[in-house]
Amino acid sequence: MKLHFKKVFLMLAAGIIGSQTISAQDIVRKFDFGSGAVLSGFTGVDAQSVYTPENGFGIVSTSPVKAQAGEGECNLTNDWVTSDAPFYFKIDLPEGRYRITVTLGNSEEATATTVKAESRRLMLENIETPKGEVITRTFIVDVRTPRINDTLEVRRKPREMTYLNWDNSLTLEFNGPKPCVSSIVIESANGLRAIFLAGDSTVTDQENEPWASWGQMFPRFLKPEIAVCNYAESGETLKAFRRANRLEKIISVMKPGDYLFIEFGHNDQKPGGNHVDPFTTYQEQIRFYMNEARKKGGIPVLVTSTARRAFDENGKIKKTLLEYPDAMRQLAKEENVALVDLNAMTKVLYETLGVANSTHAFVHYPANTFPGQDKALEDNTHFNPYGAYELAKCVVQSIIDQKLELANYVVDDFAGFDPAKPDDFETFFWPLSPAADVVKPDGN
Known part of the structure; x- marks a missing residue:
């Protein structure tokens, strides 16, 4: 019997079936979170940037997320997305290992963020930032699919069919007393x-x-x-x-x-x-x-x-x-x-x-x-x-x-x-x- 927030995982599972045409080699994706101006070379993510298979990236959440901006010139740390509840960022990616660099914290309030990846893998534990402090952390995530070659794949059990570990996407969970993210950079790390x-x-x-x-x-x-x-x-x-x-x-x-x-x-x-x-x-x-x-x-x-x-x-x-x-x-x-x-x-x-x-x-x-x-x-x-x-x-x-x-x-x-x-x-x-x-x- 499933308990609460089942809708979140139905949303995250959307788009599991589909072809991957992008090579995992030399991928670099940069996302600037918040309601301020988007830094050159980055893709903007605000409160309306909801994940759909057509977009291939976006936020997944059943609770409101807030996109905010501070004062000053455009940079990666003067705008951000936060929430009073856990929220997810999902991006479709080919199988591979990825170096994820996140910028946490903001100029207006203290934050505390735990980051989990895919099926609740603990990546960053309760990273606390006082008001006005912004910090950067990096971790490695393995993204996989069941496919082995053109004719063979892992035989999954029925319950695994919607597991985040096995889909064609990277899913990051931002959780904690006051989760906050201002940027995410995703780079191939297959070496x-x-x-x-x-x-x-x-x-x-x-x-x-x-x-x-x-x-x-x-x-x-x-x-x-x-x-x-x-x-x-x-x-x-x-x-x-x-x-x-x-x-x-x-x-x-x-x-x-x-x-x-x-x-x-x-x-x-x-x-x-x-x-x-x-x-x-x-x-x-x-x-x-x-x-x-x-x-x-x-x-x-x-x-x-x-x-x-x-x-x-x-x-x-x-x-x-x-x-x-x-x-x-x-x-x-x-x-x-x-x-x-x-x-x-x-x-x-x-x-x-x-x-x-x-x-x-x-x-x-x-x-x-x-x-x-x-x-x-x-x-x-x-x-x-x-x-x-x-x-x-x-x-x-x-x-x-x-x-x-x-x-x-x-x-x-x-x-x-x-x-x-x-x-x-x-x-x-x-x-x-x-x-x-x-x-x-x-x-x-």
Whole structure:
């Protein structure tokens, strides 16, 4: 059952079907937001610049946006668009990686802006500007389509057909207490290295509130010198991911020096046609992924599956994933590849939070927390934004602890993270995106 702001996503999904005739090479698009004069070389965007497939760009919002201008000569910082609610900027673009430079703030009031891209990937976290201050920030967004070649594409599940991750557009969400943008510059960045994520619901970019996964928080902690390309999907197993051509899609766009993070186990342990045994077929499947990446000059990184929130009578996390984490650890040692032991780190995190407080990292909400939600949500596998944010920090800290080359890409303001000393869930700030859904993701 969809909850609120469904109209926004119907609007964003408009134009998903269509041909792409523009090359992703050397694209530069410049947009000047606000009601003032438009700077030379830029395209103006004001409150009436609503996205349509015919225009190919524009604002999407169910709440009013305000285009304003300050006094003085024409420049990128003396006019802007703001709102009292989240709003989106959407532009049709071919598949590729893009360097996005945004100018935030204005001359008349304080602002606070969180920027998410595509399916709620966290790019900029609560950027605050006092009155009169304007700042510029840059981040990298991966824009993808299901197409692999003229005859092959990713076989998406029905729910994915309208996901923002898969359409022919770049969608940026401006959210927060007082979101404000005065300019956006979009440039092709296909030469950058990439981190590809292959995994399940604990990794994927969750489309709707209140669900979240570490993969969609990961970009916030990386410099705009590398792209995060999250191909994980809820309910996937090693076998199903391959059958749906998701791995083939990754390999088709991978370049030498790119990374492939591999995290599976939650669904692979279940009986049925996708089941694999820990120390035999599970490892064989992971080796296949690793070898495919290596053929393209890629660098595999193994990630043990996140622990489930399942406590024993002593307040310790149960070993619900059985031997699969141990099998991943063994394989990493045998293959001499980096291992992010997220299973061990989440065990520490949950036990530190405790039986009661650990619910604040998961989708545990009483009835009527969200409009139209008539039943309590109690999910002990899938994370809310706070939990996903903490897990992303675990991944980043593991990269640093192992002295991986990737540590060079970690943002300067990352102060380190100890899962035994988690951030305070009561002060964690996450502005809710407009669309929410009470249907839990596949997998458990």
